[in-house]
Amino acid sequence: MTRRPRVRAPELQGRAWINTGGKELSLAELRGRVVLLDFWTFCCVNCLHVLDELRELEEAHRDSLVIVGVHSPKFVHEAEPRAVLDAVERYGVHHPVLDDPELATWKQYAVRAWPTLVVIDPEGYVVAQHAGEGHAHAIAALVEELVAEHGARGTLRRGEGPYVPPEPEATDLRFPGKALRLPSGTFLVSDTTRHELVELAADGERVLRRIGGGERGLVDGVPSAARFSEPQGMALLPDGRVAVADTVNHALRAFDPVTGETTTLAGTGAQWWQGDATQGPGHEVPLSSPWDVAWFDGLLWIAMAGVHQLWTYDPASDRVAVAAGTTNEGLVDGPADQAWFAQPSGLAASAERLWVADSETSALRWVEREGEAYRVRTAVGTGLFDFGHRDGPAEQALFQHPLGVTVLPDGSVAVADTYNHALRRYDPASGEVTTLATDLRELSDAVIATAHGDEPGGDEILVVESARHRLTRLRLPEEAVRVEEIAHRTQREATEVAPGEVELDVVFQPPAGQKLDDRYGPSTRLLVSATPPELLADGEGQGTELRRTVRLAAGAGEGVTEGVLHVSAMAASCDDDPENEYPACHMHQQDWGVPVRVTAAGTARLALVLAGLDETADGPA
Structure with missing residues (x-):
């Protein structure tokens, strides 16, 4: 050693x-x-x-x-x-x-x-x-x-x-994740912590059956034999089956409510890494923490929280493909293949829009068709570090890590504002955000219930109160709830950096017995940006070196004095064994959001450790 x-x-x-x-x-x-x-x-x-x-x-x-x-x-x-x-x-x-x-x-x-x-x-x-x-x-x-x-x-x-x-603790549900109303009028709930699906009666309370044995696993079959691992979102497929985002199995499953059979639609059971295929037959392409699913524009859309993207699955061709997002974490609108997401965790489809709860940016966003392609837009949210509970015009409103989104019958959108314990509403017509209900402990989803207990309607909604281990039925109020306005920014100690040029150094030492894997080109990647963008005058963008000189904008220290440097680094290594014809390869990656404050006495070198002993980067003392 x-x-x-x-x-x-x-x-x-x-x-x-x-x-x-x-x-x-x-x-x-x-x-x-x-x-x-x-x-x-x-x-x-x-x-x-x-x-x-x-x-x-x-x-x-x-x-x-x-x-x-x-x-x-x-x-x-x-x-x-x-x-x-x-x-x-x-x-x-x-x-x-x-x-x-x-x-x-x-x-x-x-x-x-x-x-x-x-x-x-x-x-x-x-x-x-x-x-x-x-x-x-x-x-x-x-x-x-x-x-x-x-x-x-x-x-x-x-x-x-x-x-x-x-x-x-003995409860019927344990930290349920998402819910779906079946055509029969019953409700299917992902009982996430117990690794099961649970069918509840139309009252949303009485347990009718359980699917899965209560232990982690990736096993198809009848309800007692099937195994899941922290399942989350569900959506009806055109053939009547239910697609299930089997999150920790990195898989897309299908449950047939009629036969009770569970099958696997997509995913290999392994987590997707940079360099893996981004499209192909469902059973051959790895996925990464699929969190929710929704049927939109003739395809099943997947909130791929693990890589900050949206993917699609086409049952007709049995193929998956990336549909939106670059794997970079943040809030950037535009053409779908250029947009950035941050842990999309909730999906809901209207006729023309796919609504997205983008949790890490505390944002409500949507995808819409634009000609032959798709485009991503933001209704509410500003970025990774601003959040709170504020109603009003969308450009001023704030959420706190929402996990679910539901299209209401009038065309507005209910948002499960998870960390605010509130059900919120966004009206696309007026651009206003209001609060529908509060004191809903870590709600993670909501589903339209029934009008009067028999036919689908819009005056009642079932909310998944995950931290209370139950579904709660609410009548949608005619007037909004008034709440005290709260705004927050992530509180981490800012690093003081000097004006002008700053050396950004991502420290990576291949683990013992491994070497950088450059067989197919550069083995490292570095992406740099800033919030606000004007903090950087030079040095943003993507490159292959893990060391880069960035230059703070003219006037930084006088004008732009604080901000966040966003740094994304990746390094590929493989086992260094000349006797092994097929060495195992490994991917190391990390995104940093580093709060910085520009001061004359600040450091001219910012070191971030991807792997190694943190001695060269202001490590433990």
Whole structure:
């Protein structure tokens, strides 16, 4: 093992510990174990990918490795204690979690992005830091190495870890995700945390049947045999089957309400990575965290939250294809192939528009046909870092991480404003946003119910209250609810940078046993932009080098003094084994939104760690 400078890991500080039976943990009492810190926040799909990546590693080294989640919130709602507890259960986190709402531990470890993974050896020293996803293979190899080394030296302490599971609660649904009204008048609900679909009676309460065995898996068949993994959105297909976004399986499934059979329409069960096919036969192309689906313009549209895109599936040709988005995260309108999304999580179709709840930009957007192509437009929302609860004209209105959208009979759009716990309404005719109802705990979807219990109508709506584990029936009000106006911006400490030229350096060291994969061209990619755009005078755009000199706009420091640098980096590596004819290849990628403040005393170098020990980038001290 190559020796690097030894950096003592800072102690863990936060508000409370979860999954420890009420006990506070310290690095001192974890001495003798390999410790992996996972800095995450529950709104972030990349963080959810990492949770899934780490499950196998966690199980394989349960007696020598302790994973500690450090929850570091982006949105105001994510700082609520109850919300963090819910998220830990919702996403099946089976290790201790430190609730760190003030970002105390985040700052101690100089973390700049969600997710970030930090490896600490059994003697309490930081040995590696990785930002983004796709590092599970490298971390697994490092853990094996540390276990072997410290086992031989006598500094490894094996045994049971500190994880204490919470007591299970008996409810019919557990963090349901989405709902769909079937032609029969019953409702199909994705019971996300229990990995099932549940059919409810027309009252939205009585359970008629369950589809899936309640355990993670990707298995087709009859209701008792079928397996899902955190399913979310559903949509009716023309043949009467229900398409299901099987999110953590990275698959598109189909459920037949008549026969009860579940089949797989698209996806391989593996997560899509840069370089994979972007179109082709459904069973041959990987997907990435499909979150919702909707039938629009003769195709099934898929909110591909994991890669910030919209895809389509054509049942007639059994093919999937990218329809909108570039995989860059942000809010950019325009031709569909040039638009940017940020974790699209809700879809609903009207005759002429596909409405999109773009959660990470707290935005309501739509797709419409323009000649032979599609175009993306924004109704409400400004970008990745501004959110709140504000009604009024669309250009001033604010949401907070909405997950669902529903077209109402009058042509307006209901928005499940998830982190505001409110059902909101956008009227395309007037351009106004109003609030329909409040105190709906983490609502994630809504579906038109019935007018008077028998025929479809528009005066009642069923809301999926995910954090209350139920569907709630509401009568749509004739007047809006008045709420106190609240506006927020993501609160992270700004990095002070000097006016003029700033050296942007993304630090990437291929993990041990790997090398950069340049067999088919450049192995790295860097994309840079800014909010506001005028913050940068030069250096924006895409390139292949991970180091770039950017120049702040003339007058920065006098005029534009604050903003956000958006940096997206990708590196491809493969196993460096000359004896292996078919080496395994790995993709490492991360998006950063770095708040910056221009000051005369600021740094002229901004370093971001994609993979490596964060010593060269203002690392832990």
